[in-house]
Amino acid sequence: MGVVALVPAAGRGERLGYGMPKALVPVGGVPLLVRAVRGLFESGRVGHVVIAAPPADVDAVHTVTAPLAPAFGAVRVLAGGAERSDSVRIALAHALREIPDTTVVLVHDAARAFTPPHVVKAVVDAVEAGHEAVVPVLPVADTVKEVDDAGVVTSTPDRARLRVVQTPQGFAAGTLRRAHESGLHATDDAGLVERLGVRVVTVPGHQDAMKITTPFDLAVAEALFVGEAR
Numbered sequence: 001m002g003v004v005a006l007v008p009a010a011g012r013g014e015r016l017g018y019g020m021p022k023a024l025v026p027v028g029g030v031p032l033l034v035r036a037v038r039g040l041f042e043s044g045r046v047g048h049v050v051i052a053a054p055p056a057d058v059d060a061v062h063t064v065t066a067p068l069a070p071a072f073g074a075v076r077v078l079a080g081g082a083e084r085s086d087s088v089r090i091a092l093a094h095a096l097r098e099i100p101d102t103t104v105v106l107v108h109d110a111a112r113a114f115t116p117p118h119v120v121k122a123v124v125d126a127v128e129a130g131h132e133a134v135v136p137v138l139p140v141a142d143t144v145k146e147v148d149d150a151g152v153v154t155s156t157p158d159r160a161r162l163r164v165v166q167t168p169q170g171f172a173a174g175t176l177r178r179a180h181e182s183g184l185h186a187t188d189d190a191g192l193v194e195r196l197g198v199r200v201v202t203v204p205g206h207q208d209a210m211k212i213t214t215p216f217d218l219a220v221a222e223a224l225f226v227g228e229a230r
């Protein structure tokens with residue numbers, strides 16, 4: 001199987017303010033990162049996971065995630081970089097250098113710890129069907145305004161054409177390599193690929209794939225998932 005998932009997990013979690021790197025914050029006693037990696041493997045479509053971890057926590061992260069790998073795969077843990085994009089670039093370079101036959105690469109935030117495995121599978125299936133770049137999306141529930149530096153509204157985009165973008169984002173391995181070698185900047189990997197002129201297609205995301213960013217998000221996750229009642 002040539003599917004490798006890169007998991008940027010090296011963020012400090014400043015907006016969460018929990019006093020430890022966000023990836024290690026427990027929900028129901030299980031760290032967010034462990035939940036994210038478990039979901040990737042449970043999709044049945046991921047063989048290897050490469051984690052970009054907080055530099056001080058590489059060994060601890062390896063200890064808790066290595067046992068999650070299937071017999072045919074493995075978890076590798078590296079020190080992440082200063083920005084999310086640096087962490088992805090470090091993990092991608094490792095995957096392309098060290099993991100033979102990497103054909104499909106997913107990039108999945110540790111912070112999207114509750115992403116259902118069927119979303120992971122849908123992204124991989126779409127890349128394997130021939131799409132170079134695939135993102136899971138949700139419709140936008142609120143009206144969105146564009147504003148200028150003074151906070152004055154300059155436009156109201158047509159909501160019907162807007163989508164909220166989640167992870168995992170899936171790519172043909174060579175396409176993601178070109179994107180990260182381009183020197184361009186974007187807030188997600190698909191944004192880089194788009195700037196190369198590559199067509200990015202969408203598949204349905206899921207509300208459970210929300211990014212845990214603030215204390216409110218964590219409270220929602222605890223309410224929804226502790227006890228795994230759903």
Ligand SMILES: Nc1ccn([C@@H]2O[C@H](COP(=O)(O)OP(=O)(O)OP(=O)(O)O)[C@@H](O)[C@H]2O)c(=O)n1
Pocket residue numbers: 007008009010011012013014015016022023052080081082083084085087088109110111112211212213
């Ligand atoms: N230098 C960084 C920054 C972020 N990430 C990862 O990128 C994902 C999305 O980032 P975000 O949710 O913004 O996490 P943080 O950067 O930790 O959040 P904050 O900005 O509040 O510190 C997370 O899984 C985070 O660990 C990373 O690997 N390396």
Ligand SMILES: C[C@](O)(CO)[C@H](O)COP(=O)(O)O
Pocket residue numbers: 084109165166167187188189211
């Ligand atoms: C990749 C991402 O999760 C897609 O929505 C998002 O862009 C990450 O943003 P962050 O500001 O680095 O958390």
